[in-house]
Amino acid sequence: MKHEVLARSILVLGVALAFSIPLIGKFYPRVVEPSRILEVHARMPESGGWDPDHISIHVGESLKLRFTSEDVVHGFAIGKLNQPSVEIHPGEVTEITLIFDHPGTYTFYCTRWCGPNHWRMRGILEVTGESAAPTPEPQPLYLELGLDLDAPHLAEVIPARITMPERGAQYANQLPAYALDRKTHLTTSPARLWMQLRAEPTLASLSDDELWDVVAWLWQHLSSAQAWTEGQQLYSANCAACHGETGKGDGVMMRGLPAYTHESHLSGTRTRPPDFSNPRYLLGASPALLEGKIIRGGMGTGMPYWGPIFTQEQIEALIAYIYHFAWNSSFHPPTVPSSH
Ligand code: HEC
Ligand SMILES: [Cu+2]
Structure with a gap:
Protein backbone atom coordinates (compact mmCIF):
# COMPACT_ATOMS: atom_id res chain seq x y z
CA MET A 1 0.00 0.00 0.00
CA LYS A 2 2.84 2.35 0.91
CA HIS A 3 4.51 1.72 -2.42
CA GLU A 4 1.32 2.29 -4.30
CA VAL A 5 0.92 5.78 -2.87
CA LEU A 6 4.53 6.60 -3.66
CA ALA A 7 4.41 5.38 -7.22
CA ARG A 8 1.06 6.96 -7.88
CA SER A 9 1.52 10.40 -6.58
CA ILE A 10 4.92 11.71 -5.68
CA LEU A 11 8.61 11.93 -6.01
CA VAL A 12 10.40 13.97 -3.40
CA LEU A 13 13.90 14.28 -4.69
CA GLY A 14 16.83 14.40 -2.39
CA VAL A 15 14.88 14.92 0.80
CA ALA A 16 16.92 12.27 2.54
CA LEU A 17 20.10 14.15 1.64
CA ALA A 18 18.83 17.24 3.39
CA PHE A 19 19.30 15.50 6.70
CA SER A 20 23.04 15.27 6.42
CA ILE A 21 23.78 18.31 4.25
CA PRO A 22 21.83 21.44 5.16
CA LEU A 23 22.79 23.46 2.10
CA ILE A 24 22.32 21.00 -0.63
CA GLY A 25 21.09 23.32 -3.34
CA LYS A 26 24.16 22.80 -5.42
CA PHE A 27 23.45 19.09 -5.64
CA TYR A 28 20.06 19.61 -7.12
CA PRO A 29 20.73 20.81 -10.62
CA ARG A 30 22.40 17.51 -11.28
CA VAL A 31 19.26 15.68 -10.20
CA VAL A 32 16.75 17.90 -11.86
CA GLU A 33 16.53 21.50 -13.09
CA PRO A 34 13.61 23.00 -11.16
CA SER A 35 11.09 24.78 -13.33
CA ARG A 36 10.15 27.06 -10.43
CA ILE A 37 11.60 28.18 -7.11
CA LEU A 38 9.51 29.24 -4.12
CA GLU A 39 10.71 30.79 -0.87
CA VAL A 40 8.83 29.44 2.14
CA HIS A 41 9.12 31.12 5.52
CA ALA A 42 8.55 29.11 8.67
CA ARG A 43 7.36 30.86 11.83
CA MET A 44 5.63 29.67 14.97
CA PRO A 45 1.84 29.58 14.50
CA GLU A 46 1.50 32.55 16.90
CA SER A 47 3.51 34.63 14.42
CA GLY A 48 1.77 33.39 11.31
CA GLY A 49 2.94 29.82 10.65
CA TRP A 50 3.93 28.91 7.10
CA ASP A 51 4.20 31.69 4.55
CA PRO A 52 2.84 30.87 2.04
CA ASP A 53 0.52 28.32 3.59
CA HIS A 54 -1.01 27.37 0.27
CA ILE A 55 1.31 25.98 -2.37
CA SER A 56 0.20 25.00 -5.86
CA ILE A 57 2.16 22.77 -8.17
CA HIS A 58 1.30 21.30 -11.53
CA VAL A 59 1.68 17.61 -12.27
CA GLY A 60 5.12 17.01 -13.77
CA GLU A 61 6.43 20.41 -12.72
CA SER A 62 9.54 20.40 -10.54
CA LEU A 63 9.24 22.94 -7.75
CA LYS A 64 12.15 23.85 -5.56
CA LEU A 65 11.15 24.97 -2.07
CA ARG A 66 13.68 27.14 -0.23
CA PHE A 67 12.88 27.10 3.47
CA THR A 68 14.06 29.56 6.07
CA SER A 69 13.00 29.88 9.69
CA GLU A 70 12.45 33.24 11.29
CA ASP A 71 12.38 32.00 14.88
CA VAL A 72 13.06 28.45 16.12
CA VAL A 73 13.78 25.09 14.50
CA HIS A 74 10.85 23.75 12.49
CA GLY A 75 10.38 20.64 10.40
CA PHE A 76 8.62 20.10 7.10
CA ALA A 77 6.77 17.00 5.97
CA ILE A 78 3.86 16.23 3.69
CA GLY A 79 1.00 14.22 5.20
CA LYS A 80 0.35 10.61 4.11
CA LEU A 81 3.46 10.36 1.93
CA ASN A 82 5.76 8.42 4.22
CA GLN A 83 8.71 10.63 3.37
CA PRO A 84 11.27 11.70 5.96
CA SER A 85 10.87 15.24 7.22
CA VAL A 86 13.44 18.01 6.68
CA GLU A 87 14.65 20.36 9.37
CA ILE A 88 14.51 24.11 9.00
CA HIS A 89 17.04 25.98 11.15
CA PRO A 90 17.01 29.73 11.71
CA GLY A 91 19.64 31.44 9.60
CA GLU A 92 19.99 28.52 7.20
CA VAL A 93 18.36 27.63 3.92
CA THR A 94 16.97 24.14 3.43
CA GLU A 95 15.98 23.17 -0.06
CA ILE A 96 13.93 20.34 -1.42
CA THR A 97 12.55 19.70 -4.87
CA LEU A 98 9.10 18.27 -5.39
CA ILE A 99 7.67 16.55 -8.43
CA PHE A 100 4.24 14.95 -8.48
CA ASP A 101 2.91 12.63 -11.12
CA HIS A 102 -0.69 12.71 -9.95
CA PRO A 103 -3.09 15.48 -8.93
CA GLY A 104 -4.33 15.69 -5.37
CA THR A 105 -4.51 17.79 -2.25
CA TYR A 106 -2.07 17.29 0.58
CA THR A 107 -1.49 18.80 3.98
CA PHE A 108 2.03 19.84 4.83
CA TYR A 109 2.91 20.28 8.47
CA CYS A 110 5.60 21.14 10.98
CA THR A 111 7.28 18.14 12.59
CA ARG A 112 9.03 19.90 15.50
CA TRP A 113 7.39 20.94 18.76
CA CYS A 114 8.08 24.60 18.07
CA GLY A 115 5.54 26.00 20.55
CA PRO A 116 2.21 25.41 22.26
CA ASN A 117 0.31 25.65 18.98
CA HIS A 118 2.85 23.63 17.07
CA TRP A 119 0.30 21.23 15.59
CA ARG A 120 -1.61 24.14 14.01
CA MET A 121 1.39 24.81 11.81
CA ARG A 122 -0.10 23.26 8.70
CA GLY A 123 -0.61 24.26 5.11
CA ILE A 124 -2.16 22.99 1.90
CA LEU A 125 -0.27 21.63 -1.08
CA GLU A 126 -2.41 21.43 -4.15
CA VAL A 127 -1.28 19.36 -7.11
CA THR A 128 -3.22 20.39 -10.20
CA GLY A 129 -3.47 18.71 -13.55
CA GLU A 130 -5.55 16.28 -15.55
CA SER A 131 -5.25 12.55 -15.16
CA ALA A 132 -7.40 9.51 -14.83
CA ALA A 133 -9.99 9.92 -12.08
CA PRO A 134 -8.21 9.70 -8.72
CA THR A 135 -8.86 6.52 -6.74
CA PRO A 136 -11.36 7.58 -4.10
CA GLU A 137 -10.16 7.18 -0.53
CA PRO A 138 -12.11 4.51 1.32
CA GLN A 139 -14.57 5.95 3.81
CA PRO A 140 -13.31 5.73 7.40
CA LEU A 141 -15.00 2.97 9.37
C1 HEC B 1 -2.45 19.34 21.56
C2 HEC B 1 -2.74 18.26 22.45
C3 HEC B 1 -2.99 16.88 21.86
C4 HEC B 1 -2.21 16.19 20.96
C5 HEC B 1 -0.92 16.64 20.30
C6 HEC B 1 -2.86 14.91 20.77
N1 HEC B 1 -3.99 14.83 21.52
FE1 HEC B 1 -5.28 13.27 21.58
N2 HEC B 1 -6.49 14.29 22.82
C7 HEC B 1 -6.25 15.55 23.34
C8 HEC B 1 -7.37 15.98 24.15
C9 HEC B 1 -7.51 17.29 24.88
C10 HEC B 1 -8.30 14.91 24.12
C11 HEC B 1 -9.66 14.83 24.80
C12 HEC B 1 -10.68 15.22 23.77
C13 HEC B 1 -11.97 14.52 23.88
O1 HEC B 1 -12.03 13.44 24.45
O2 HEC B 1 -12.96 15.06 23.32
C14 HEC B 1 -7.72 13.88 23.28
C15 HEC B 1 -8.35 12.68 22.97
C16 HEC B 1 -7.80 11.66 22.22
C17 HEC B 1 -8.44 10.39 21.96
C18 HEC B 1 -9.83 9.97 22.43
C19 HEC B 1 -9.73 9.08 23.63
C20 HEC B 1 -11.06 8.66 24.14
O3 HEC B 1 -11.09 7.73 24.94
O4 HEC B 1 -12.08 9.23 23.75
C21 HEC B 1 -7.57 9.64 21.20
C22 HEC B 1 -7.79 8.24 20.69
C23 HEC B 1 -6.40 10.46 20.99
N3 HEC B 1 -6.57 11.68 21.63
C24 HEC B 1 -5.29 10.06 20.28
C25 HEC B 1 -4.23 10.91 19.96
C26 HEC B 1 -3.13 10.52 19.12
C27 HEC B 1 -2.96 9.15 18.50
C28 HEC B 1 -2.32 11.59 19.02
C29 HEC B 1 -1.03 11.73 18.26
C30 HEC B 1 -1.04 11.34 16.88
C31 HEC B 1 -2.90 12.67 19.81
N4 HEC B 1 -4.06 12.21 20.36
C32 HEC B 1 -2.36 13.93 19.93
C33 HEC B 1 -5.12 16.31 23.09
C34 HEC B 1 -4.11 16.00 22.21
CU1 LIG C 1 6.95 24.56 13.83
Whole structure:
Protein backbone atom coordinates (compact mmCIF):
# COMPACT_ATOMS: atom_id res chain seq x y z
CA MET A 1 0.00 0.00 0.00
CA LYS A 2 2.84 2.35 0.91
CA HIS A 3 4.51 1.72 -2.42
CA GLU A 4 1.32 2.29 -4.30
CA VAL A 5 0.92 5.78 -2.87
CA LEU A 6 4.53 6.60 -3.66
CA ALA A 7 4.41 5.38 -7.22
CA ARG A 8 1.06 6.96 -7.88
CA SER A 9 1.52 10.40 -6.58
CA ILE A 10 4.92 11.71 -5.68
CA LEU A 11 8.61 11.93 -6.01
CA VAL A 12 10.40 13.97 -3.40
CA LEU A 13 13.90 14.28 -4.69
CA GLY A 14 16.83 14.40 -2.39
CA VAL A 15 14.88 14.92 0.80
CA ALA A 16 16.92 12.27 2.54
CA LEU A 17 20.10 14.15 1.64
CA ALA A 18 18.83 17.24 3.39
CA PHE A 19 19.30 15.50 6.70
CA SER A 20 23.04 15.27 6.42
CA ILE A 21 23.78 18.31 4.25
CA PRO A 22 21.83 21.44 5.16
CA LEU A 23 22.79 23.46 2.10
CA ILE A 24 22.32 21.00 -0.63
CA GLY A 25 21.09 23.32 -3.34
CA LYS A 26 24.16 22.80 -5.42
CA PHE A 27 23.45 19.09 -5.64
CA TYR A 28 20.06 19.61 -7.12
CA PRO A 29 20.73 20.81 -10.62
CA ARG A 30 22.40 17.51 -11.28
CA VAL A 31 19.26 15.68 -10.20
CA VAL A 32 16.75 17.90 -11.86
CA GLU A 33 16.53 21.50 -13.09
CA PRO A 34 13.61 23.00 -11.16
CA SER A 35 11.09 24.78 -13.33
CA ARG A 36 10.15 27.06 -10.43
CA ILE A 37 11.60 28.18 -7.11
CA LEU A 38 9.51 29.24 -4.12
CA GLU A 39 10.71 30.79 -0.87
CA VAL A 40 8.83 29.44 2.14
CA HIS A 41 9.12 31.12 5.52
CA ALA A 42 8.55 29.11 8.67
CA ARG A 43 7.36 30.86 11.83
CA MET A 44 5.63 29.67 14.97
CA PRO A 45 1.84 29.58 14.50
CA GLU A 46 1.50 32.55 16.90
CA SER A 47 3.51 34.63 14.42
CA GLY A 48 1.77 33.39 11.31
CA GLY A 49 2.94 29.82 10.65
CA TRP A 50 3.93 28.91 7.10
CA ASP A 51 4.20 31.69 4.55
CA PRO A 52 2.84 30.87 2.04
CA ASP A 53 0.52 28.32 3.59
CA HIS A 54 -1.01 27.37 0.27
CA ILE A 55 1.31 25.98 -2.37
CA SER A 56 0.20 25.00 -5.86
CA ILE A 57 2.16 22.77 -8.17
CA HIS A 58 1.30 21.30 -11.53
CA VAL A 59 1.68 17.61 -12.27
CA GLY A 60 5.12 17.01 -13.77
CA GLU A 61 6.43 20.41 -12.72
CA SER A 62 9.54 20.40 -10.54
CA LEU A 63 9.24 22.94 -7.75
CA LYS A 64 12.15 23.85 -5.56
CA LEU A 65 11.15 24.97 -2.07
CA ARG A 66 13.68 27.14 -0.23
CA PHE A 67 12.88 27.10 3.47
CA THR A 68 14.06 29.56 6.07
CA SER A 69 13.00 29.88 9.69
CA GLU A 70 12.45 33.24 11.29
CA ASP A 71 12.38 32.00 14.88
CA VAL A 72 13.06 28.45 16.12
CA VAL A 73 13.78 25.09 14.50
CA HIS A 74 10.85 23.75 12.49
CA GLY A 75 10.38 20.64 10.40
CA PHE A 76 8.62 20.10 7.10
CA ALA A 77 6.77 17.00 5.97
CA ILE A 78 3.86 16.23 3.69
CA GLY A 79 1.00 14.22 5.20
CA LYS A 80 0.35 10.61 4.11
CA LEU A 81 3.46 10.36 1.93
CA ASN A 82 5.76 8.42 4.22
CA GLN A 83 8.71 10.63 3.37
CA PRO A 84 11.27 11.70 5.96
CA SER A 85 10.87 15.24 7.22
CA VAL A 86 13.44 18.01 6.68
CA GLU A 87 14.65 20.36 9.37
CA ILE A 88 14.51 24.11 9.00
CA HIS A 89 17.04 25.98 11.15
CA PRO A 90 17.01 29.73 11.71
CA GLY A 91 19.64 31.44 9.60
CA GLU A 92 19.99 28.52 7.20
CA VAL A 93 18.36 27.63 3.92
CA THR A 94 16.97 24.14 3.43
CA GLU A 95 15.98 23.17 -0.06
CA ILE A 96 13.93 20.34 -1.42
CA THR A 97 12.55 19.70 -4.87
CA LEU A 98 9.10 18.27 -5.39
CA ILE A 99 7.67 16.55 -8.43
CA PHE A 100 4.24 14.95 -8.48
CA ASP A 101 2.91 12.63 -11.12
CA HIS A 102 -0.69 12.71 -9.95
CA PRO A 103 -3.09 15.48 -8.93
CA GLY A 104 -4.33 15.69 -5.37
CA THR A 105 -4.51 17.79 -2.25
CA TYR A 106 -2.07 17.29 0.58
CA THR A 107 -1.49 18.80 3.98
CA PHE A 108 2.03 19.84 4.83
CA TYR A 109 2.91 20.28 8.47
CA CYS A 110 5.60 21.14 10.98
CA THR A 111 7.28 18.14 12.59
CA ARG A 112 9.03 19.90 15.50
CA TRP A 113 7.39 20.94 18.76
CA CYS A 114 8.08 24.60 18.07
CA GLY A 115 5.54 26.00 20.55
CA PRO A 116 2.21 25.41 22.26
CA ASN A 117 0.31 25.65 18.98
CA HIS A 118 2.85 23.63 17.07
CA TRP A 119 0.30 21.23 15.59
CA ARG A 120 -1.61 24.14 14.01
CA MET A 121 1.39 24.81 11.81
CA ARG A 122 -0.10 23.26 8.70
CA GLY A 123 -0.61 24.26 5.11
CA ILE A 124 -2.16 22.99 1.90
CA LEU A 125 -0.27 21.63 -1.08
CA GLU A 126 -2.41 21.43 -4.15
CA VAL A 127 -1.28 19.36 -7.11
CA THR A 128 -3.22 20.39 -10.20
CA GLY A 129 -3.47 18.71 -13.55
CA GLU A 130 -5.55 16.28 -15.55
CA SER A 131 -5.25 12.55 -15.16
CA ALA A 132 -7.40 9.51 -14.83
CA ALA A 133 -9.99 9.92 -12.08
CA PRO A 134 -8.21 9.70 -8.72
CA THR A 135 -8.86 6.52 -6.74
CA PRO A 136 -11.36 7.58 -4.10
CA GLU A 137 -10.16 7.18 -0.53
CA PRO A 138 -12.11 4.51 1.32
CA GLN A 139 -14.57 5.95 3.81
CA PRO A 140 -13.31 5.73 7.40
CA LEU A 141 -15.00 2.97 9.37
CA TYR A 142 -16.46 5.35 11.95
CA LEU A 143 -18.47 7.13 9.23
CA GLU A 144 -19.55 3.86 7.66
CA LEU A 145 -20.80 2.71 11.06
CA GLY A 146 -22.33 6.08 11.89
CA LEU A 147 -20.50 6.22 15.23
CA ASP A 148 -21.12 9.19 17.51
CA LEU A 149 -17.55 10.05 18.47
CA ASP A 150 -18.63 12.41 21.22
CA ALA A 151 -20.88 9.96 23.06
CA PRO A 152 -19.46 8.63 26.34
CA HIS A 153 -17.85 5.22 26.04
CA LEU A 154 -17.11 4.01 29.54
CA ALA A 155 -16.28 0.31 29.73
CA GLU A 156 -19.13 -1.70 31.26
CA VAL A 157 -16.61 -4.18 32.72
CA ILE A 158 -12.86 -3.99 33.35
CA PRO A 159 -10.24 -6.57 34.31
CA ALA A 160 -9.57 -7.08 38.02
CA ARG A 161 -5.85 -7.62 37.46
CA ILE A 162 -3.16 -7.06 34.81
CA THR A 163 -4.06 -9.16 31.81
CA MET A 164 -1.73 -11.90 30.57
CA PRO A 165 -2.26 -12.31 26.84
CA GLU A 166 0.16 -15.23 26.60
CA ARG A 167 -2.13 -17.17 28.92
CA GLY A 168 -5.14 -16.22 26.85
CA ALA A 169 -3.48 -17.72 23.76
CA GLN A 170 -4.05 -21.29 24.96
CA TYR A 171 -7.81 -20.91 24.52
CA ALA A 172 -7.52 -19.75 20.91
CA ASN A 173 -8.97 -22.95 19.46
CA GLN A 174 -12.00 -22.82 21.74
CA LEU A 175 -13.07 -19.39 20.57
CA PRO A 176 -16.11 -18.76 18.37
CA ALA A 177 -15.13 -17.68 14.83
CA TYR A 178 -16.38 -14.11 15.26
CA ALA A 179 -13.86 -13.46 18.04
CA LEU A 180 -11.01 -13.88 15.57
CA ASP A 181 -12.70 -11.91 12.85
CA ARG A 182 -11.02 -8.62 12.00
CA LYS A 183 -14.22 -6.72 11.41
CA THR A 184 -15.52 -7.76 14.84
CA HIS A 185 -12.24 -6.62 16.32
CA LEU A 186 -12.41 -3.20 14.70
CA THR A 187 -16.01 -2.53 15.64
CA THR A 188 -16.14 -3.96 19.17
CA SER A 189 -14.67 -2.56 22.36
CA PRO A 190 -12.67 -4.97 24.54
CA ALA A 191 -15.34 -4.70 27.25
CA ARG A 192 -18.15 -5.57 24.82
CA LEU A 193 -16.21 -8.49 23.42
CA TRP A 194 -15.57 -9.77 26.93
CA MET A 195 -19.30 -9.66 27.65
CA GLN A 196 -20.11 -11.49 24.42
CA LEU A 197 -17.59 -14.20 25.21
CA ARG A 198 -18.82 -14.44 28.80
CA ALA A 199 -22.21 -15.42 27.41
CA GLU A 200 -20.70 -18.29 25.36
CA PRO A 201 -21.56 -21.67 26.96
CA THR A 202 -18.37 -23.22 25.51
CA LEU A 203 -16.24 -20.77 27.53
CA ALA A 204 -18.18 -21.15 30.77
CA SER A 205 -15.30 -23.00 32.43
CA LEU A 206 -12.97 -19.99 32.13
CA SER A 207 -12.77 -17.59 35.06
CA ASP A 208 -13.43 -13.88 34.49
CA ASP A 209 -9.70 -13.18 34.68
CA GLU A 210 -8.89 -15.91 32.18
CA LEU A 211 -11.47 -14.50 29.82
CA TRP A 212 -9.76 -11.09 30.06
CA ASP A 213 -6.48 -12.80 29.15
CA VAL A 214 -8.24 -14.12 26.05
CA VAL A 215 -9.48 -10.66 25.05
CA ALA A 216 -6.04 -9.13 25.69
CA TRP A 217 -4.49 -11.87 23.57
CA LEU A 218 -6.95 -11.18 20.74
CA TRP A 219 -6.02 -7.49 20.83
CA GLN A 220 -2.36 -8.38 20.58
CA HIS A 221 -2.92 -11.09 17.99
CA LEU A 222 -4.96 -8.89 15.66
CA SER A 223 -2.27 -6.18 15.47
CA SER A 224 1.33 -6.94 14.56
CA ALA A 225 4.44 -6.35 16.64
CA GLN A 226 5.74 -4.19 13.81
CA ALA A 227 2.68 -1.94 14.02
CA TRP A 228 3.28 -1.62 17.73
CA THR A 229 6.84 -0.36 17.27
CA GLU A 230 5.79 2.11 14.60
CA GLY A 231 2.94 3.23 16.83
CA GLN A 232 5.33 3.86 19.69
CA GLN A 233 7.53 6.10 17.54
CA LEU A 234 4.59 8.03 16.12
CA TYR A 235 3.13 8.41 19.58
CA SER A 236 6.22 9.87 21.18
CA ALA A 237 6.77 12.25 18.27
CA ASN A 238 3.19 13.47 17.87
CA CYS A 239 1.06 12.64 20.87
CA ALA A 240 3.14 12.38 24.04
CA ALA A 241 3.46 16.16 24.49
CA CYS A 242 -0.25 16.19 25.35
CA HIS A 243 -1.09 12.58 26.23
CA GLY A 244 2.08 11.97 28.23
CA GLU A 245 4.75 9.30 27.69
CA THR A 246 2.79 6.91 29.90
CA GLY A 247 -0.58 7.85 28.40
CA LYS A 248 -1.90 9.45 31.55
CA GLY A 249 -2.94 12.67 29.82
CA ASP A 250 -0.29 14.63 31.69
CA GLY A 251 1.97 15.75 28.83
CA VAL A 252 3.83 19.06 29.17
CA MET A 253 1.32 20.85 26.93
CA MET A 254 -1.54 19.95 29.24
CA ARG A 255 -0.11 21.03 32.58
CA GLY A 256 -2.36 23.36 34.50
CA LEU A 257 -5.53 22.45 32.61
CA PRO A 258 -8.49 21.06 34.59
CA ALA A 259 -8.38 17.28 35.09
CA TYR A 260 -10.23 14.80 32.91
CA THR A 261 -12.95 13.35 35.10
CA HIS A 262 -15.88 10.99 34.72
CA GLU A 263 -18.13 14.05 34.64
CA SER A 264 -16.15 15.65 31.85
CA HIS A 265 -16.21 12.34 29.96
CA LEU A 266 -20.01 12.11 30.28
CA SER A 267 -20.74 15.75 29.51
CA GLY A 268 -18.22 16.16 26.70
CA THR A 269 -16.63 19.24 28.30
CA ARG A 270 -13.08 17.94 28.08
CA THR A 271 -9.96 20.04 28.02
CA ARG A 272 -7.39 17.41 28.91
CA PRO A 273 -6.97 14.01 27.31
CA PRO A 274 -8.29 10.98 29.19
CA ASP A 275 -5.94 8.75 31.15
CA PHE A 276 -5.26 5.94 28.68
CA SER A 277 -4.07 3.74 31.51
CA ASN A 278 -7.53 3.89 33.07
CA PRO A 279 -9.29 0.88 31.50
CA ARG A 280 -12.70 2.49 32.10
CA TYR A 281 -12.00 4.87 29.24
CA LEU A 282 -9.98 2.87 26.77
CA LEU A 283 -11.45 -0.62 27.11
CA GLY A 284 -14.87 0.85 26.40
CA ALA A 285 -13.70 2.15 23.00
CA SER A 286 -13.57 0.11 19.79
CA PRO A 287 -10.65 0.55 17.36
CA ALA A 288 -13.12 2.18 14.95
CA LEU A 289 -14.02 4.79 17.58
CA LEU A 290 -10.38 5.58 18.38
CA GLU A 291 -9.66 5.77 14.67
CA GLY A 292 -12.49 8.28 14.28
CA LYS A 293 -11.16 10.41 17.12
CA ILE A 294 -7.67 10.42 15.63
CA ILE A 295 -8.89 11.23 12.11
CA ARG A 296 -11.39 13.90 13.11
CA GLY A 297 -9.90 15.22 16.34
CA GLY A 298 -11.88 16.40 19.34
CA MET A 299 -13.92 19.33 18.13
CA GLY A 300 -13.47 22.25 20.48
CA THR A 301 -10.85 20.46 22.59
CA GLY A 302 -7.11 20.48 22.12
CA MET A 303 -7.14 17.16 20.25
CA PRO A 304 -5.79 17.84 16.76
CA TYR A 305 -7.19 16.13 13.65
CA TRP A 306 -4.73 13.76 12.03
CA GLY A 307 -6.75 12.56 9.04
CA PRO A 308 -4.67 14.40 6.41
CA ILE A 309 -1.38 13.65 8.15
CA PHE A 310 -1.18 9.91 8.75
CA THR A 311 -1.72 6.95 6.45
CA GLN A 312 -4.25 4.28 7.37
CA GLU A 313 -1.39 2.02 8.46
CA GLN A 314 0.07 4.69 10.71
CA ILE A 315 -3.30 5.28 12.38
CA GLU A 316 -3.72 1.54 12.95
CA ALA A 317 -0.24 1.43 14.46
CA LEU A 318 -1.12 4.29 16.83
CA ILE A 319 -4.30 2.52 17.93
CA ALA A 320 -2.44 -0.75 18.55
CA TYR A 321 0.02 1.18 20.67
CA ILE A 322 -2.54 3.20 22.65
CA TYR A 323 -4.43 0.12 23.86
CA HIS A 324 -1.33 -1.23 25.56
CA PHE A 325 -1.59 1.55 28.16
CA ALA A 326 -4.86 0.07 29.35
CA TRP A 327 -3.82 -3.59 29.16
CA ASN A 328 -0.62 -3.06 31.11
CA SER A 329 -2.22 -0.67 33.49
CA SER A 330 -0.93 -0.31 37.00
CA PHE A 331 -4.45 0.93 37.65
CA HIS A 332 -5.16 -2.70 38.60
CA PRO A 333 -3.87 -4.02 41.89
CA PRO A 334 -0.63 -5.55 40.62
CA THR A 335 -1.15 -9.01 42.10
CA VAL A 336 0.79 -10.70 39.30
CA PRO A 337 3.91 -9.13 37.75
CA SER A 338 3.34 -8.05 34.16
CA SER A 339 5.39 -9.93 31.61
CA HIS A 340 5.93 -6.79 29.51
C1 HEC B 1 -2.45 19.34 21.56
C2 HEC B 1 -2.74 18.26 22.45
C3 HEC B 1 -2.99 16.88 21.86
C4 HEC B 1 -2.21 16.19 20.96
C5 HEC B 1 -0.92 16.64 20.30
C6 HEC B 1 -2.86 14.91 20.77
N1 HEC B 1 -3.99 14.83 21.52
FE1 HEC B 1 -5.28 13.27 21.58
N2 HEC B 1 -6.49 14.29 22.82
C7 HEC B 1 -6.25 15.55 23.34
C8 HEC B 1 -7.37 15.98 24.15
C9 HEC B 1 -7.51 17.29 24.88
C10 HEC B 1 -8.30 14.91 24.12
C11 HEC B 1 -9.66 14.83 24.80
C12 HEC B 1 -10.68 15.22 23.77
C13 HEC B 1 -11.97 14.52 23.88
O1 HEC B 1 -12.03 13.44 24.45
O2 HEC B 1 -12.96 15.06 23.32
C14 HEC B 1 -7.72 13.88 23.28
C15 HEC B 1 -8.35 12.68 22.97
C16 HEC B 1 -7.80 11.66 22.22
C17 HEC B 1 -8.44 10.39 21.96
C18 HEC B 1 -9.83 9.97 22.43
C19 HEC B 1 -9.73 9.08 23.63
C20 HEC B 1 -11.06 8.66 24.14
O3 HEC B 1 -11.09 7.73 24.94
O4 HEC B 1 -12.08 9.23 23.75
C21 HEC B 1 -7.57 9.64 21.20
C22 HEC B 1 -7.79 8.24 20.69
C23 HEC B 1 -6.40 10.46 20.99
N3 HEC B 1 -6.57 11.68 21.63
C24 HEC B 1 -5.29 10.06 20.28
C25 HEC B 1 -4.23 10.91 19.96
C26 HEC B 1 -3.13 10.52 19.12
C27 HEC B 1 -2.96 9.15 18.50
C28 HEC B 1 -2.32 11.59 19.02
C29 HEC B 1 -1.03 11.73 18.26
C30 HEC B 1 -1.04 11.34 16.88
C31 HEC B 1 -2.90 12.67 19.81
N4 HEC B 1 -4.06 12.21 20.36
C32 HEC B 1 -2.36 13.93 19.93
C33 HEC B 1 -5.12 16.31 23.09
C34 HEC B 1 -4.11 16.00 22.21
CU1 LIG C 1 6.95 24.56 13.83
